[in-house]
Amino acid sequence: MSISVPEKGWYSKPLDKEEKVWVAIAVAWCLLTFFLMPVWHVVGKQNPSSESYKVDPVKFNELAAAFAEKYKVGEENGIPVVRPPAGSDVFVVAGSYQWRPILELEKGKEYRIHLSSTDFQHGFSVVSPKFVMNYMALPGYDYVLKVTPTEAGTYSIICNEFCGMGHHIMIGKLIVK
Amino acid sequence: MAEQGQGGLLQSFYENMYLLLVVGVLLPTVIYTVWGLAEMMSLPQLDVDKYMQALKPAPSAQVEAQSAPAPEAAPAQPEQAKP
Numbered sequence: 251m252s253i254s255v256p257e258k259g260w261y262s263k264p265l266d267k268e269e270k271v272w273v274a275i276a277v278a279w280c281l282l283t284f285f286l287m288p289v290w291h292v293v294g295k296q297n298p299s300s301e302s303y304k305v306d307p308v309k310f311n312e313l314a315a316a317f318a319e320k321y322k323v324g325e326e327n328g329i330p331v332v333r334p335p336a337g338s339d340v341f342v343v344a345g346s347y348q349w350r351p352i353l354e355l356e357k358g359k360e361y362r363i364h365l366s367s368t369d370f371q372h373g374f375s376v377v378s379p380k381f382v383m384n385y386m387a388l389p390g391y392d393y394v395l396k397v398t399p400t401e402a403g404t405y406s407i408i409c410n411e412f413c414g415m416g417h418h419i420m421i422g423k424l425i426v427k
Numbered sequence: 428m429a430e431q432g433q434g435g436l437l438q439s440f441y442e443n444m445y446l447l448l449v450v451g452v453l454l455p456t457v458i459y460t461v462w463g464l465a466e467m468m469s470l471p472q473l474d475v476d477k478y479m480q481a482l483k484p485a486p487s488a489q490v491e492a493q494s495a496p497a498p499e500a501a502p503a504q505p506e507q508a509k510p
Contacts, residue, residue: 261438303473313475316482339478364473392473 301394310366310392314343318351326352326423339364342422344372344387347414349407349422357402357426363395373410376424378403384410399426 324331330351334340336359343350345368367387374385407422440446
């Protein structure tokens, strides 16, 4: 239904050349972006994997604590610094405006980072001058990221999903050596 | 080509705003909400015990701890004579 009723049979009139060109460009662009999605997922190497699990937040917290205890090499402001073996499963938990533990990863080695939250939804955002990677940490769900750090350095992890009064102080750390 | 005065099935959606409303609400509900809920419900459970087991100390360390000499037992107290 339109504001003014178009003349009868308007849809049967052939398109002029200019309109055909614009429709063709729009359709071609739609198809290109549509097919680029799966292509980029494979060749882009920066898309998150689709591996997720349900998990009890209390159990995940215990698992992350046990992991931190086993591979702890230090402590910063009460947060354990852990150095897990290359290629291992790594557990990071968001909660109470903290990211626990601080990870110390080896450059060029692949890790499986299990990410979850104990309270609210948080945004796991790895910030570097060159890139920003964003993922979600949800209570009750474990999100597995396959990560291979390619550059050494110290990266900040900030929460990019408003989670409460302490959202702005929720800053973690990721060290790549 | 459609006949004069008729625009086919798609045109009938455009010309009926209530039908458009139904399609406009139904499509995102199914594609986003229903699909999302179905995906969330079909997620497997994380095997926490498996990872917990792996984080426990190695069995050799446990064996060593078990085979370590036990502290000498306290000498048995002589039984007191009952009155």
